[in-house]
C-alpha cells in the first residue's frame with residue numbers, strides 16, 4: 001500500500017491515520033492542527049534552511065515554528081550535519097561513553113556558574129521528568145507547583161485528575177488524564193504566570209509542601225523582574241527546588257537561558273528543542289547537592305549516552321556564540337511582528353501580537369478566529385508558504401524570504417478584511433476549520 005501512495009500526501013495521510021494513532025508522534029504535527037481535509041502537505045522529502053520540499057516535490061518556505069522550535073539555525077545546517085556525520089562515522093552508540101558529554105558539561109557550566117552538575121536526556125518532556133524526580137528525591141516532598149507546559153508524562157497530566165479543566169490555560173482545554181494513576185491526584189498545583197494574586201494565594205501558601213516550583217522564565221511575555229525575584233525567595237525559604245524550563249525559551253535571546261536576562265538563578269535549568277539544532281538532545285543543569293540524587297534514585301536510559309546529541313549541541317553552542325544568534329533572532333522576530341502589524345493596519349484589521357520577539361504569535365480580532373486562522377493558513381499555502389498564527393524567528397529567515405512572507409501576508413490579510421466585511425469568510429474555506437492548538441503556555 002505505502003509504495004503505491006508514497007508521493008500522494010492526501011492518500012498517505014488517510015492511510016497513516018489508520019495505522020498510526022494521530023498520524024504523528026507530536027500533537028502539533030497533526031495536519032488537523034493546520035489544515036484538515038488533506039490539503040496540508042504533512043510529509044516532507046527534504047529540508048534546508050527554511051525551505052521544505054513536500055513528498056510531491058513542491059517547495060515551501062517555513063514561517064511556522066520551524067521544526068516545532070528545534071532548529072533556529074535552519075534545517076540541515078552544514079556544521080551541525082558535519083558534527084552528526086562525524087559522530088555516526090566514529091560509532092555513535094558504543095559500550096563506552098562519548099567524551100563530548102564532558103566537554104558539553106564544561107560548556108554548560110561556564111554559561112551557568114551557579115551550577116556544578118549536568119545530566120543528559122534526549123527529549124524535553126523526559127528531561128523535565130528527571131528534574132521533577134530529582135526535586136522530589138532531594139526534598140522528600142511530593143507536590144509540585146508549576147505553570148505552563150512541561151511534557152506529557154504522568155507527573156504533569158495528573159494535574160487533570162481532580163478536574164479536567166486544570167490544564168486548560170496551561171496547555172489544551174479538556175485533556176483527559178486517562179491511564180494516569182489516580183493516586184497522583186492533587187500532587188501538582190498549577191498557578192498563573194506573572195500573576196501576583198496567584199503568587200500570594202497559591203505559590204506562597206503551598207510552597208512548604210512542595211518539592212519544586214517550575215516555570216518557563218518567559219514566552220508570551222517577559223515577567224516582572226520582581227516577580228522572578230519573589231519566586232526565587234519563596235523557593236529558597238521553603239526548601240523548594242526552583243526549576244526553569246528553558247526547553248523553548250532557551251537559545252532565543254542569548255547563548256543560554258532567557259532567565260539570565262533577569263539575573264535570577266534557578267536550582268535547575270532544563271534545555272531541549274533547539275540545543276542541538278534539530279538533533280535530539282536534552283540537558284539538565286543544576287546544583288550538585290540535588291543532581292547527585294540521580295545516583296540514589298534510578299534515572300537511566302540507553303540512548304542518553306550516545307554521541308550525536310552532545311556532539312551537535314557543542315557545535316550549536318559554539319556557532320550560536322560566534323554568530324551572536326540571540327541578537328539576530330530578536331531582530332528577525334521584530335521584523336516578523338512588524339509584517340503582521342503593518343499588514344493589519346493597511347487593511348484596517350485589529351490585531352493582537354504576543355510573545356517575546358523570537359517566539360511571536362498573532363491574533364486578528366475578527367468575528368470567528370478559528371475560521372480566520374484556517375483561512376490564513378489555506379491562502380498562505382497557495383503562495384507556497386507554511387504559516388500559522390505563530391512564527392519562531394530563524395537564522396534562515398533572510399530578507400528575501402521575509403519579503404515573500406510580507407507580500408503574501410499583505411494579500412491574505414486584505415482578502416480576510418474584504419470577506420470579513422461581506423460576512424462571507426467561512427464560505428471561502430476549502431477545508432474544515434482547523435483544530436485549535438495550545439491556548440496559553442505560560
Ligand SMILES: Cc1ncc(COP(=O)(O)O)c(C=O)c1O
Pocket residue numbers: 123124125126128148149150151152216245246247248249272273
Ligand atoms: C516549555 C516546554 N517544556 C517541555 C516541552 C516538551 O518537550 P518535548 O516535546 O521535547 O518532550 C515543550 C515542548 O513543546 C515545551 O515547550
